[in-house]
Amino acid sequence: MRPPLVAARRHLLMLSVGLGVIGACARGRTSPSAVEPGSLPATFYAGGASCAGTTPFQVHAYNADFFILRQAACTNFEKPFLYLVFGRDQALLFDTGAQKADVATPIDTLIRAWLARHNRAADSIHLVVAHSHAHGDHVAGDSQFVGRPATTVVGRDTASVRAFFHIAHWPTDRGAIDLGGRVLDVIAIPGHQPASIAIYDRRTGVLLTGDTFYPGRLYVRDTAAFAQSIDRLTDFTRTHPVTHLLGAHIENTATPYRDYPEGTVDQPDEHALALYPRQLFELDSVVRTMRGRMTRTAIRDVTIWPVTP
Secondary structure, eight states, rough: OOOHHHHHHHHHHHHHHHHHHHHHHTOOOHHHHHHHHEEEEEEEEOSSSSSSTTEEEEEEEETEEEEEEOOOOTTTTTEEEEEEEEEEEEEEEEEEHHHHHHHHHHHHHHHHHHHEEEHOOOOOEEEEEEEOOOHHHHTGGGGGGGOTTTEOOOSSSHHHHHHHHOSSSTTTTTTEEOOOSSSEEEEEEEESTTTOOEEEETTEEEEEEEETSSSSEEESOHHHHHHHHHHHHHHHHHOOOOEEEESSSOOOSTTTOOOOOOOOOOTBBBOOEEHOOOOOOOOHHHHHHHTTTOOEEEEESOEEOOOOO
């Protein structure tokens, strides 16, 4: 039998949780229980310098309609992550990777397999190729999709991104793309690079944050824009069910506050890919205290790293 005080505290906790869920519904927010589940592996280890027996990309199915790809270390030390998300009518490829890798083959293989599982014709889904931002290690594979049938490659400049995703006022307004029964929200997050965007998948609650937020060195080229972008991401995360924040790299080790030096190929003891709202809120708090005067600052899972334009 519970002591009366413990039982009372438990009752109050359950009541507050219940009221929180009711309040969220009243404000039009999706309950976290409504998102579609998925899984992440224990590690996305990208291998070492040798390509012997290594595929250019490892592929992980977060679930049946959401795929995570990581480029092998032997092809490029950046080892970027790419994301492929399927809707009924379109699929979105978010980034095309760094140099020296065949990205079209694994993407086409995934698309063919997805269509076969759904008994669909080979040409019945359109591929949209978009980018977290315009830096070379995220757009190098674009040429492999230019001219591909049923494919749109979104331009890399701010004007092209804004027009394609129907962002009325850059960067304060949000855009969206409907893949067919699956809407992705598009959040402008310049600061690392002028055309940077984040993608939020309403179905899974996954927020894709590119080079703006990931376990590693957050290179800041425009401090004012970066601070405002982190603030926008934080506001969005507070009002939407976010299950994981998945970026475009892993540069930190599994040891808090410690990263691998730039150019490291083999990272056998690296940080997990996923970050969570609490880590974003921590970054936002630190950025706010800097008041625009950013200095190189290591937080537990990321490092703020201002760079000269």
